[in-house]
Amino acid sequence: MAVQEQAMSSAAEKARERGLEAKRKWSAGEVGRYIAVALVVFIALAPLYWTFITSAKNGVEINASPPTLFPQSFDFSNYAQALTNSTFFLPTLRNSVIIAVITTALALLFGILCAYAIARLKFFGKPAALMVILSVNMFPFIAMVGPLFVLFTGPGPIYIYNTYAALVIPDLVLTLPLTVWFLTSFFRDLPPDLEEAARVDGASRLQALWHVIVPLTAPGVFAAAILSFIAVWNDFLFGLTLTADENAQPVTVGITRFNSEHVIAYGQLAAAAIIVTVPLVIMVLFLQRRIVAGLTAGAVKG
């Protein structure tokens, strides 16, 4: 409820700001600012535009010189071909979804428990634990893949090379630090009264966590899930080194296989890039406020 009130008051503030801004006359500085902002947005989105129009060009137009800035042919057969003609694109896309969902679910489970302890409980060695978890994010992962490859292909008990497990396990290293950091900041921001009330009513700490804290921070948990999903979806190195074929290969590796064919199928490559990135664009558009809040949570509070 407190959160709602906050949201309402900040909305009112914004409305006021907007009103003030509308009344003011446009100064030279503001015009300059808008031109700069427009340039930034243009640069940010230009490659996406180029990829889209390349995907919508037919085989003749794609090689036209000079290249057309607006597609004349509007031919979407590249999408059909990328999805059906290539033997690898659709299976790798499916693999990426499965791997990202499993890894995110596990990261949330472990991350919620760990973040709760860090945000709400006092214990000895907390700063050290947090430091280990966060510093892992900065490891050069290239130094992990050799030993993992030996382990996963070796004669030992863990022969999981080229399976989903071979990616879910190392991908947890990509998502756990992020999830823990993110959830800790959301859990900390929640006033402790509600949890204490539940505890007075006889709930255990874990019950209070699952039935009070997690539901109340649901938007934050959801945003953590999205960030975790993006991190796993974007992995390339583990996918490249710990899987071999469509059995478990993620789509980031699948998409590079358009290059390795004799003639690069640029149209299909562009269509595949659009298919892989559109879900991400949608997620970012709808969740930008929460993603920004989470990404910058640590930068300020330190």
Next chain:
Amino acid sequence: MATQTATAERPAERLTLGERVRMAGGLMPYWLVLPTILLILVIAVYPMIDSIRISLLDNPLLPAASLVGLSNYVHVLSDPVFQGATATTLIFTVISVALETIFGLGVALLINKTFPGRGLVRAAILVPWAFPTVVSAQMWLLMYNDQTGIITYSLQSLHLLAPGDTMIGSTNGVIIAALITDVWKTTPFMALLLLAGLQVIPAELYEAASVDGSTRWQRFWNITMPMLKNPLLIALLFRTLDAVRVFDLFYIFGARSVPSMASYADFHMFAGTPEDFAPGVASAVIVFILGIIISLIFVSMMRDVVREAA
């Protein structure tokens, strides 16, 4: 890494000190943190340490591998391709981090003020950040190549490239291509980190300074930059460590001819002969050591910052 492992084990040692544990709220917190810490130790820290062992073997893929000391390191360090990869990686790191800091600060200052549509602008600059690096590389490849590429076409029209040449046809071209793509992709992240730092600077500071008649430029150097020092150092550390391990961009643009240190390691481990595997691991360990050196430099710089504040 050894120190990290030691600090991670510290809580476990203290578990035996019943009093201390009870005072701190019982065993509960340790059970909650344990799965995450254990996973990270087993999946990340253990392979990192194991990579050092493997880098000292002749052929780790054989069951009866024997120790060969530092000969894999000698092999890698004397390889001109690795020396080139090191130069490429260091040039890429310095320039990309510098450009991303400058542009990131610019974008942060630009969107620090509220204006209609700011949310949409933030979403737009987040789009490159959310894309998989390797897919971003493929998208830029569509602009760099000689068939569909607007950039190669434009450079040829301006006579900056000979007809038939492509943007990514030379070592410098590959580095520039990787720099452009990385700056495009990572500046938003830098901007958001710095924006968060900017937003906690009290407005009264600026008001007081403008009452005293300072110029905008003076306010930037005397208020904004000192107040931004800590977030800036943290962001620089993250970016530098991320740039040193650059892999995807050089895998796509440079392939085997212009590798980064990480992609050199990958090509040796997974695309060479079995004898190349251990030298590949050794080159990955070198990337790791470089990361540790960079971290130590930054941590010592941040200590100064803490001392100044105290």
